[in-house]
Amino acid sequence: MTSDTDTLTAEDxxxxxxxxxxxxxxxxEIIDSPVTGTELEVISLDPVVLEEAPELEExxxx
Amino acid sequence: MRVGILYSRIRKDEKLLLNELRDRGHEVEKxxxxxxxxxxxxxxxxxxxxDIAVDRCLSTSxxxxxxxxxxxxxxxxxxxxxxxxxxxxxxxxxxxLAEADVPTPATEVAFTKEAALxxxxxxxxxxxxxxxxxxxxRLMAKIDSRNAAExxxxxxxxxxxxxxxxxxxxxxxxxxxxxIRVLAVDGEPVAxxxxxxxxxxxxxxxxxxxxxxxxxxxxxxxxxxASDAVGGGMLGVxxxxxxxxxxxxxxxxxxxxxxxxxxxKALDSATDVDVPARVVDWLEAKAAALADDGEAPEExxx
Numbered sequence: 001m002t003s004d005t006d007t008l009t010a011e012d013x014x015x016x017x018x019x020x021x022x023x024x025x026x027x028x029e030i031i032d033s034p035v036t037g038t039e040l041e042v043i044s045l046d047p048v049v050l051e052e053a054p055e056l057e058e059x060x061x062x
Numbered sequence: 063m064r065v066g067i068l069y070s071r072i073r074k075d076e077k078l079l080l081n082e083l084r085d086r087g088h089e090v091e092k093x094x095x096x097x098x099x100x101x102x103x104x105x106x107x108x109x110x111x112x113d114i115a116v117d118r119c120l121s122t123s124x125x126x127x128x129x130x131x132x133x134x135x136x137x138x139x140x141x142x143x144x145x146x147x148x149x150x151x152x153x154x155x156x157x158x159l160a161e162a163d164v165p166t167p168a169t170e171v172a173f174t175k176e177a178a179l180x181x182x183x184x185x186x187x188x189x190x191x192x193x194x195x196x197x198x199x200r201l202m203a204k205i206d207s208r209n210a211a212e213x214x215x216x217x218x219x220x221x222x223x224x225x226x227x228x229x230x231x232x233x234x235x236x237x238x239x240x241x242i243r244v245l246a247v248d249g250e251p252v253a254x255x256x257x258x259x260x261x262x263x264x265x266x267x268x269x270x271x272x273x274x275x276x277x278x279x280x281x282x283x284x285x286x287x288a289s290d291a292v293g294g295g296m297l298g299v300x301x302x303x304x305x306x307x308x309x310x311x312x313x314x315x316x317x318x319x320x321x322x323x324x325x326x327k328a329l330d331s332a333t334d335v336d337v338p339a340r341v342v343d344w345l346e347a348k349a350a351a352l353a354d355d356g357e358a359p360e361e362x363x364x
Contacts, residue, residue, distance in 0.1 A: 026080070028094055029072040041071070053071070058223070059122040061197020062298055062321035 010048040014038055021048070063349045064089040066108070066115035066137070068128050070096050074327040076118050082338040083345075095124050100131035104362045107132075113349040115139040117323060122150045122195060125323055135362040138352050140345070141295030141322045148292045149322035152194045152230050155292065156319075162291035164284055165304075165316045168233040175215035178229035182211045190232045191215075195225055197321070199263040204234060235316060237302040240264055242275055242315070244299045245329050245337060247344040249289035251277055253335035255328065272332040281315055288317045296341060298324030 257270035298321035305313025
């Protein structure tokens, strides 16, 4: 759901609160929850669904 | 051009790249490797008609396998799986640099804690113990004493994945509180920055302060040679200054590693260079050269 031209609203999967996220997010993108700071992954855009992002794994990096 | 982006996580780096590609009117196929299957002759991933695929996998294991499969289907992929194979393993990385006569820190690999302890004692203290795979400075140990060495080796041997029993021991390079990260495309530097910290680990991922850096001829030459040594592509070449005098001038450099899925958001912020634009310039040139060579991917979707 678009709240204005710059943000979307979505449910924080951890707290259940409605949060605002940048309107230009895309599927797979990682954002920080404005409520808890937890990393969230954008799962879909229509509707906007967020999930807690996967934990760091040992082989992640450059 | 039609560009595939292999990913499992869209970070700021990937977002910058995607935006630049789309702004230039390129068709982008995002391929989340977590959702795909890769068979011996075909894949569920939408790789048909890609002019080029860019590996942006955060996970090294996924990066190595996904690029290998795409390469087997005839899909042009950067970086090449051979480059990933060398860069993903610090021992192979060090060997490739040494074989190309690129100055690199003295390194030994040992397979038991007893042999590793001998290597450590021979290097003297401090020296450095690193996992052969991994990034962002994780699980790196600066060893200051025999007691510390014994404890770390025992922990690694007891608790670790089998790769932690490949003990990668390296001389400690007394760098001037900073190292240098260069993003290069097929050996040509795009941008360079220093990463400074009071801590011995200066990685940007560890919170090191970043500043733009002007490469001199020697550093430029080493970046080109190091890139060639690992097979070329879009790479993050890490150098340290050695023999630094009171005025801050360095006698030479040592290249400690080359990274194959290089992050560039910090470089983009620290320098005046439009890094994603330069990367896309390179991708366009690469795709055009492949088209001229007549390298077209086959129909491989499952």
